[in-house]
Amino acid sequence: MQLLYQTHSPYARKALVVAHELGLSSQLEVVHHETSPTQRNPLVFDQNPLGKVPVLLREGKPALFDSDVICAYFDTLHDGVRLIPEQGEARWHALRVQAVAQGMAEAGIAVRWETVRRPEALRYAPLRDGYVLKLTESYDWLERELDVDGTLHVGHIAVATALDWLEFRELPDFRAGRPRLAAWFDAFAKRASMRSTPLSGDTHD
Numbered sequence: 001m002q003l004l005y006q007t008h009s010p011y012a013r014k015a016l017v018v019a020h021e022l023g024l025s026s027q028l029e030v031v032h033h034e035t036s037p038t039q040r041n042p043l044v045f046d047q048n049p050l051g052k053v054p055v056l057l058r059e060g061k062p063a064l065f066d067s068d069v070i071c072a073y074f075d076t077l078h079d080g081v082r083l084i085p086e087q088g089e090a091r092w093h094a095l096r097v098q099a100v101a102q103g104m105a106e107a108g109i110a111v112r113w114e115t116v117r118r119p120e121a122l123r124y125a126p127l128r129d130g131y132v133l134k135l136t137e138s139y140d141w142l143e144r145e146l147d148v149d150g151t152l153h154v155g156h157i158a159v160a161t162a163l164d165w166l167e168f169r170e171l172p173d174f175r176a177g178r179p180r181l182a183a184w185f186d187a188f189a190k191r192a193s194m195r196s197t198p199l200s201g202d203t204h205d
Contacts, residue, residue: 002029003070004044004055008201010105010165011067012054017157018071020193022078038205068098071154083154090153097146097155100138101162107134108162108171117205132172139174139181148184160188168199 003019005012019025033053035041045051048065056064056073064070075083085091114128142159163174163185175182188194 001027001059002031002057004033004047004053004057005030006035006053006201007032008165008168008199008203009053010108010161011052011102013165013197013199014101014158014161015054015056015067015070015074016197017161017193018074018083018154020196021083021152021157021191022074022080024074024077025196034204036203036205068102071157075154081151083152083157085153093147094153094155097142097153098158100141101155101158104135104138104159104162105165107131107138108166108169111135111171112169112203117203135166135172135174139172139178142174143178143181146181146184148180156188157193160185160194164189164194165199 003012003016005016016025016028016030019028033041033044035044035051035053037051041051044053044055047055047057047063050065052065054065054067054070056070058064064073072084083094085094108131110131111128114123114125114131146156146159163181166172166174174185
């Protein structure tokens with residue numbers, strides 16, 4: 001399998017961390033691709049009409065795209081404990097946590113558009129502030145709701161990769177006043193799957 005990747009994408013990294021956690025990374029050829037809404041990458045568009053990574057290329061089968069879909073697929077390729085629980089409240093909790101993490105990454109990207117990526121004359125401060133609020137409210141929710149001592153699930157990986165990216169991009173701090181979340185993240189960041197997939201590079205618009 002080939003994973004179309006971006007070294008500074010929280011979404012692509014989430015998929016690769018899942019592969020590492022499930023022992024699938026040796027089956028992947030990871031190929032970096034720069035993508036941006038303002039720069040068309042024809043090779044990525046050939047596989048994903050949204051023009052975004054990650055994209056998983058499978059021999060003789062259609063490409064899979066969107067990190068949630070790719071992670072769900074990876075979770076079918078092993079015989080261990082599922083990262084997406086198969087039933088009950090554990091399933092819905094893991095997916096709910098994953099949704100919060102995905103939303104944080106989306107909000108962080110939007111904050112960057114309104115602070116550093118969009119030309120200064122076109123930035124809209126109220127929109128930036130609205131997305132910052134989404135981030136801080138999500139941090140507070142995770143401080144209360146994240147199951148920091150539970151069995152590893154896909155939501156944990158989504159949260160860890162999103163928080164690491166938010167720090168990487170120097171976006172609003174999740175640590176201040178949230179000791180439980182900060183301690184959990186610092187411990188999770190030491191996992192081999194995280195150390196093997198460091199963030200790097202700049203966005204090219």
